[in-house]
Amino acid sequence: MARGLYILARLLHSLRPVRIEDLTLDMRLGRTSVVADIAQVRELLAPYGVKIEGRTRVGLTLAGPELGIRLAILDHAYAAAYRGYPLGGEIHGAVEQVLGEYGLSAANREIMRGWVTVVLDRYLNNQPLGALPPTYADLVDSPAHDLARALAAAVEPLLNEQLPDDEVLFLALPAAGMRMTGAEGPGGVWRSAELAGALVERILDRVANEMDVRLATAELVREFTQHVTFLVNRLRYSLHLATDAQPGRLEEEYPLAHRMAMIAAEEIQQETGLVVEAGELSLLTTYFQVFLVDYAARQRREMSVTIVSGHGPATARLVRSHLATLLPAGTRYTIVPDCAPGDLDASDLVVTTPGARVSTNRPTLELSELFDRQAVTRRLNALRIPTLGPLAPAAAGSLLVSLIDENRFVRLPTDAGYPEATQLLIDALRKAGLVGEGFEAATAAREARATMQLDDRLAFPHATDPTLVTPVCALGVVPRADSEAGIRVVFLMAVPEKVAYDDTVLIRVYDEIIRLGGNAAAVAKISRLTSYEQFFYFMENLQSNPTT
DSSP: HHHHHHHHHHHHHHHSOOOOHHHHHHHOOOOOHHHHHHHHHHHHHHHGGGGGEEEETHHHEEEHHHHHHHHHIIIHHHHHTTTOOOOHOOOOHHHHHHHHHTTTHHHHHHHHHHHHHHHHHHHTTTTOOOOOOOGGGGGGTTTTHHHHHHHHHHHHHHTTSSOOOHHHHHHHHHHHTTTGGGGGGOOOOOOOHHHHHHHHHHHHHHHHHHHHOOOOHHHHHHHHHHHHHHHHHHHHHHHHOOOOOHHHHHHHHHHHHHHHHHHHHHHHHHSSSOOOOOOHHHHHHOOOOOHHHHHHHHHHHOOOEEEEEOOHHHHHHHHHHHTTTTTTTTTEEEEEEEEOOGGGGGSSSSEETTTTTOOOOOEEEEOOOSSSHHHHHHHHHHETTTTTOOOOOOOOOOOHHHHOOOGEEEOOOTOHHHHHOOOOHHHHHHHTTTTTTTTTHHHHHHHSSSBOOOSSSOOOOEEEOOTOOSSEEEEEEEEOTHHHHHOOEEEEEEEEGGGGBBTTTHHHHHHHHHHTTTTTHHHHHHHOOOOOHHHHHHOOOOOOOTOO
């Protein structure tokens, strides 16, 4: 497209029609190639209401509204059209001083310089803007308009000319999508701020309603509301966000945050009627990932492990070094002799070496100097700690594996649908005495609020059971051939009241399940597994080889 942008820049600056023959000479291309490039430029300009008109033996010219021409150049061809443009040292210095006073970032200062350059070039070369559309009236007296007026006031004395009001208001357009430290000053507040506040509240309510996750602190809500304010402005005035982020990569890296961003985009589109483009969706994903990281940090509590030694400190230290490769970073270890272990009930986990004898109500694990990594991982997976939930060893890979055992891996009928599969899993947990009588009703009520079937193959039904002190889960698989339609994997989760456990477990399960849902081949294979042991090894291998 670089050749097409060169053609667009030529048409923009030329004082007379540009002949195709001249373009072929300048570009050292054949006529057919140049004509194909012109067709691409016509397609690029169409959304702006701009055309390339041509007359035989005369040449090509740009035709259309000046607003459309400027926006097309600024969106696509600024570098080609204005690289090396002589703005002048005095004007450049005056513009920089104003932009610095308004606290714009380096990237946003560069954007504003570009808009100032286009305004001055076009207006001073007798290409005035004319009347702006009525929608621009919302920018009048906004913080962005204050910035534009300050820029005009700075450059007009150097031009010996006063810019028309519409030209100044046009300069406010890019600033409408920018954050300025001066935005809360004498310039007033954005009209879109009230809309953004209500939108953010609805977005977070819907995330909480559909995913049972309420993330944000007041500080982050304020930050996110500011972001949505500028996002709505960018959508309203067709400002395209320049971003280096790759939407597909962010979706793959942060699947849960991306799903939350999709909810936000749907709410914004419903409110404004405007489609959230890929760059904006990437930035929303980034914000939600910040929410998730902040939430996890606020919920995190260091694990306390006491190692009771029956064979002296050397064995205990070796056991500690082995455990450190599996348990979360930040775990606190204490080594005590079995003859005087002290109050073990203050620990989250008690680990004994062979020969040690202890009495405690805490989860207990016996380990020796000989360390079978896979065996220890499976034993850690099976442990449950009140308030901390399941132990998810750092190297174990799959949290889903750690939340179930051989008795809660359930093969379901081949014709089971999502509702039947969920009911069968609830029945299995209730029969085993693992959930209370009210869990079935709670799951139905949760499903009525928003379906927990993530797609046509995968579901994650979950609800609160106040009788629990730690999460209880079951995995149901519906064997299906690759060509068959229908639900394949259902992961059922019963969680305690939020005050009774670390509910980041729910977030981590969501994240792993959504990642799994992005791997259709893996979901299909899991649906045909026949035992928990097969599931364990499959998920362990899946972490290192997603194409397993």
